[in-house]
Amino acid sequence: MGWDFDSRQPIYVQLVRQLTQRILTGVYEPGSRLPSVRDLAQEAQVNPNTMQRAMAELEQAGLLHTERTSGRFVTDDEALLSDQRQQLAATHIAAFFRQMRALGYEPEEALALAKRQGGE
Amino acid sequence: MQSGKEANEMEQNYVFEARDLSRRFGGKRALEGVTFGLGPGHIAGLLGPNGSGKTTLIKLACGLIRPTAGEILVCGSAPCPATKAETAYLPDVACLDDRMRVRDLIKMFGEFYANFDPERARTLINDLGIDEADRLRTLSKGNREKVHLVLTMSRNARLYLLDEPIGGVDPAAREYIIRTILGNYQPESTVLISTHLIADVESILDYALFLRDGQIALQGDADALRESRGQSLDELFREVFKC
Numbered sequence: 321m322g323w324d325f326d327s328r329q330p331i332y333v334q335l336v337r338q339l340t341q342r343i344l345t346g347v348y349e350p351g352s353r354l355p356s357v358r359d360l361a362q363e364a365q366v367n368p369n370t371m372q373r374a375m376a377e378l379e380q381a382g383l384l385h386t387e388r389t390s391g392r393f394v395t396d397d398e399a400l401l402s403d404q405r406q407q408l409a410a411t412h413i414a415a416f417f418r419q420m421r422a423l424g425y426e427p428e429e430a431l432a433l434a435k436r437q438g439g440e
Numbered sequence: 441m442q443s444g445k446e447a448n449e450m451e452q453n454y455v456f457e458a459r460d461l462s463r464r465f466g467g468k469r470a471l472e473g474v475t476f477g478l479g480p481g482h483i484a485g486l487l488g489p490n491g492s493g494k495t496t497l498i499k500l501a502c503g504l505i506r507p508t509a510g511e512i513l514v515c516g517s518a519p520c521p522a523t524k525a526e527t528a529y530l531p532d533v534a535c536l537d538d539r540m541r542v543r544d545l546i547k548m549f550g551e552f553y554a555n556f557d558p559e560r561a562r563t564l565i566n567d568l569g570i571d572e573a574d575r576l577r578t579l580s581k582g583n584r585e586k587v588h589l590v591l592t593m594s595r596n597a598r599l600y601l602l603d604e605p606i607g608g609v610d611p612a613a614r615e616y617i618i619r620t621i622l623g624n625y626q627p628e629s630t631v632l633i634s635t636h637l638i639a640d641v642e643s644i645l646d647y648a649l650f651l652r653d654g655q656i657a658l659q660g661d662a663d664a665l666r667e668s669r670g671q672s673l674d675e676l677f678r679e680v681f682k683c
Contacts, residue, residue: 325643326672327639327642327643327666327672327673327674328666328670328671328672328675329666329667329670330663330664330666330667331643331662331663331666332663333663333667358622358625361622361625362619362622362623364643365615365618365619365622365643365644366643366644367483367643367644367645367646367662368481368483368622368625369481369482369483369646370646370662370663373663
């Protein structure tokens with residue numbers, strides 16, 4: 321999975337989003353150790369301070385935690401992960417209905433269409 | 441932006457600072473009333489079109505020229521032998537003797553600078569696939585520039601001043617340069633990259649100083665600028681410097 325930034329938005333916000341995505345989709349597995357800030361910054365080609373800031377935000381959210389000597393780990397709290405997954409799903413769903421409404425579909429019609437396509 | 445109190449506490453900590461700095465060449469103003477302070481651990485951009493005073497500022501920091509008024513401070517001191525030892529400078533024009541072999545350049549840098557790490561230089565040169573026995577002039581222009589960058593970044597300095605490090609290189613070379621700068625990141629050091637090609641370095645900057653006609657037109661935290669303006673630094677640059 322590559323890193324992709326829109327330089328019109330704060331980069332740390334985009335890092336938080338993309339790191340969250342990686343955690344929730346299991347690219348970084350629950351309980352696993354994350355690469356160092358330096359390595360991740362180099363991989364994403366972003367400023368290490370910006371990466372650090374994004375990590376701090378994810379720690380705040382409980383998705384990451386630091387162990388003093390051994391580094392930074394992904395949470396293994398399945399309840400939290402599932403809660404975050406549902407929140408992310410909710411934003412995708414909201415975006416879906418918003419875009420469908422822009423195309424002229426009422427929510428029920430949009431849902432019916434989605435069901436039909438999903439069943440294929 | 442910091443409050444006055446915080447700014448005072450930070451003051452002791454600046455790696456690179458200018459206070460009401462001015463420099464004239466004859467009657468011509470190159471810099472006027474420039475004030476900023478960069479603490480340790482930053483990768484900052486010195487952004488402005490040609491002729492805005494970027495190179496003048498860097499030469500002042502290196503002690504190659506002196507201010508007409510105001511102060512420029514590296515680790516709290518005006519440029520002197522001690523600050524020069526802590527300042528690694530990549531000039532915007534090629535200045536190495538191109539008859540020299542790469543390994544002799546590494547040796548020369550080692551003799552010149554106590555904080556030069558020849559092993560790091562060799563590793564980075566080898567990563568480039570360059571033979572240490574090659575003379576500089578037999579390398580491509582891009583590789584000559586990369587060798588000079590490697591030599592500069594292989595010093596354990598507090599302040600790195602890179603003057604147009606990505607002037608006219610291809611995308612692969614740009615990526616190499618960005619990776620080298622990030623790979624060398626040290627929390628106690630500060631890197632200042634001067635450029636007018638902002639899109640090329642935008643993502644690695646955490647602070648931006650916009651220079652226009654020798655004055656600071658705008659400065660601030662890179663993400664804070666993006667957040668408040670809803671623009672990239674590159675777009676902001678085009679707006680600030682619109683003719």
